[in-house]
Amino acid sequence: MSQNLLEVHNIKKYFPIKKKLFSKKKEFIKAVDGISFTVKKGETLSIVGESGCGKSTTGRVLMKLLEATEGKIVFEGNDITGLSDDEIRPLRKEFQMVFQDPYASLNPRLTVKEIIEEPLIVHNIDKAKRADRVVELLEVVGLNKYHANRYPHEFSGGQRQRIGIARALAVNPKLIIADEPVSALDVSIQSQILNLLKDLQEKYDLTYIFIAHDLSVVEHISDRVAVMYLGRLVELTTRDELFATPLHPYTKALLSAVPVPDPTVKRNRIILKGDIPSPAAPPSGCTFHTRCPFAQDRCREQIPEFREIEKEHFVACHFAEELGS
Amino acid sequence: MDQPVLKVNNLQTYFTSDAGVVKAVDGVSFEVSKGETLGIVGESGSGKSVTSLSIMRLLKDTPGRIADGEILYEGRDLVKISENDMRKIRGNDIAMIFQEPMTSLNPVFKIGRQLEEAIILHLKFSKKEARERSIEMLTSVGISRPEKIVHEFPHQLSGGMRQRVMIAMAMACNPKVLIADEPTTALDVTIQAQILDLMRNLTKTTDTAILLITHDLGVVAEMCDRVVVMYGGRAVEESDVLSIFANPKHPYTQGLLASIPKIGERLDRLQSIPGNVPIPSRMPEGCKFAPRCPHAMDICWEKEPEYKEVITNHSVRCWLHEEVPQDESELVGSTQH
Ligand SMILES: Nc1ncnc2c1ncn2[C@@H]1O[C@H](COP(=O)(O)OP(=O)(O)O)[C@@H](O)[C@H]1O
Ligand SMILES: Nc1ncnc2c1ncn2[C@@H]1O[C@H](COP(=O)(O)OP(=O)(O)O)[C@@H](O)[C@H]1O
Ligand code: SF4
Ligand code: SF4
Ligand SMILES: [Mg+2]
Ligand SMILES: [Mg+2]
Secondary structure: OOOEEEEEEEEEEEEEOOOOOOOOOOOEEEEEEEEEEEEEOOOEEEEEOOOOOOHHHHHHHHOOOOOOOEEEEEEOOEEOOOOOHHHHHHHHOOEEEEOOOOOOOOOOOOOHHHHHHHHHHHOOOOHHHHHHHHHHHHHHOOOOHHHOOOOHHHOOHHHHHHHHHHHHHOOOOOEEEEEOOOOOOOHHHHHHHHHHHHHHHHHHOOEEEEEEOOHHHHHHHOOEEEEEEOOEEEEEEEHHHHHHOOOOHHHHHHHHHOOOOOOOOOOOOOOOOOOOOOOOOOOOOOOOOOOOOOOOHHHHHOOOOOEEEEOOEEEOOOOHHHHHO | OOOEEEEEEEEEEEEEEOOEEEEEEEEEEEEEEOOOEEEEEOOOOOOHHHHHHHHOOOOOOOOEEEEEEEEEEOOEEOOOOOHHHHHHHEOOOEEEEOOOHHHOOOOOOOHHHHHHHHHHHHHOOOHHHHHHHHHHHHHHOOOOOHHHHOOOOHHHOOHHHHHHHHHHHHHOOOOOEEEEEOOOOOOOHHHHHHHHHHHHHHHHHHOOEEEEEEOOHHHHHHHOOEEEEEEOOEEEEEEEHHHHHHOOOOHHHHHHHHHOOOOOOOOOOOOOOOOOOOOHHHOOOOOOOHHHOOOOOHHHHHOOOOOEEEEOOEEEOOHHHOOOOOOHHHHOOOOOO
16 A cells, blocks of 8 residues: 655635835736645645646645745654744755756756755765765666766756755655656656656655656656646546546647657547636636636536545546546 | 659758857758658757758858758758748748747737748738638637637647647648647646647648658657658668668667657666766767677777668668678667567
8 A cells, every 4th residue: 555645735825916106906827726636645746737837836846945925744644734944844855846947956056066065064964975875866867976076057957956856865865856857858858857866766766756848758757747827736646547537628639739759640639719717816716717628618617626526537627527527 | 662752962051150060960961752750869969850840941141051061852952052042942842840939929919910921922812812811721720719819929829729729820821841849848648649640631631741750759659650760961771661660770779769658558667878968069979879889899999880771661871781691680679678
């Protein structure tokens, strides 16, 4: 039986919109608007969705880089939602993050050694051990000790992402939140990093939350997949289920929109109309109703519940049963 | 087959700086005919954008210059014509759209004004005709309330809408060639599907030749009739889209096709191309792909292979294919996909 490493209960993150003079109403960007899921120990849970749907905000709330507006986060059975900075510090090393942009996320003025050492210093590892650890980490991610005294700009995008991964691994975390870690990389390099992430997971028994917008990458790396739209989860199930029998109309459209690298395949594509609405003024009811080919009156009025339709298959659509078959 | 509208012969575009000369494009040849979509695919820095900027002669504000080669548009060499003549061709005969629409939209003018000015400049329409043509173009790119959009500024539109406006602007003058440089790379996948669908329909009705630059092999498979693969500033392979995917001959093309994760295909490990994307200032001698190539031989490190048509309509730059007396399938195992 796999146990839950992380439980997320109804997390919300609202950003206040700068108030106009004299306006009475407080307005918010509902970046994350009530999402719940669990992450099992050792698995890769992917969160997929289009830009602005709240994936990064979710990641930052889980990392406690942002305070949740509402909701509860349980890590290894302990509620960590309201912990003070002091209480959270020892837990910080259990969670690490890898970012999309290997160019922006590494301090250009530090050497690779200093970058990887940083979390070790924060967690009071002594100096002699640190040096060995840096070399070990470099080798683990496919670099070597000769890279230690160089600066980020001397590396290619893929190598920089390796440095970011080494830094995340430094303090032996249990959970790594990887926010679009391969989105900025060329295809031939993407696959190197995906393979590396898989190897590391096996070697160190890591749990991943993998944030992405590319479904073909997600299918490759995930055990389970959560699909997000405008701050809410619309579908969550195992990788196999999601790709074989997606139930939510948005998931279906998303899957159908991915260009297939095979010129012999002719697809009957679902093309959604319109744009993604702004999270500052999300549509009423089911927020997907403005683009959903199956929307009905009820969808405009009532928010669909995120419910378990089949075992391990959660969907937020009033008509999931009818539309699924 | 139609006469090609645009033909590029051994294009070489170099950037000069204190650090020396960077050969960003160094041997690119291809042609594109009426109604045809030619894909140019390659990783970042392979010289795709510099190729398109060279064709448009938009390198003026950069340290780049065309060092050699021909760019033949309806028989005229664009490398040699005057800036004045080029200005007439740009926008009129050959139009370009970019990854970032704000490259071609002016932030301080309303959409309508920008469209109308382009139309008046190129088609010599009256103000009223230009307004009508603008609305017509906006409608044709799937904008539902064009009368409203003409009064908006670019920043008031979403990324997808801006891209539509840019396409409308590019297509307004019925160009013979449309160069689209990563037109959907910055867009979300459901919006990308809309834009690709739009481009497909537009070209069906206008017979425009398209040069579609992309790094996405999925987009290539869905949109292109033929494909040029670029690596390190060179064209390394060209063929029709079916052959490129079914029977890639260059080891780089094979590696690229094998590295893409494909929906429905579950591999424990993805294949990848070892090493890094080459840096133009540090190009190896000989074949530029040699440091990453699983088939590299001695000669590959010494001498650059020529770009040769090895079977009809299939060109490759690789020593494995320099002499082709043997059965081609024995040379390189074809990649499954
Ligand atoms: N610090 C912030 N202040 C205000 N709005 C924010 C902030 N961070 C993100 N947002 C908004 O929240 C929404 C979700 O953003 P994000 O989580 O980055 O989405 P994703 O990662 O899925 O692209 C977006 O509309 C974004 O503009
Ligand atoms: N404005 C410029 N100044 C100097 N070098 C440039 C400039 N633009 C491009 N280059 C060089 O040309 C190479 C190819 O660039 P580019 O055509 O933009 O690649 P791609 O579009 O295939 O990603 C770059 O690696 C860079 O070295
Ligand atoms: S609830 Fe209605 S609008 Fe929402 S996805 Fe289901 S059918 Fe579409
Ligand atoms: S020429 Fe040699 S190194 Fe270059 S691609 Fe062909 S076999 Fe590989
Ligand atoms: Mg993000
Ligand atoms: Mg480019």
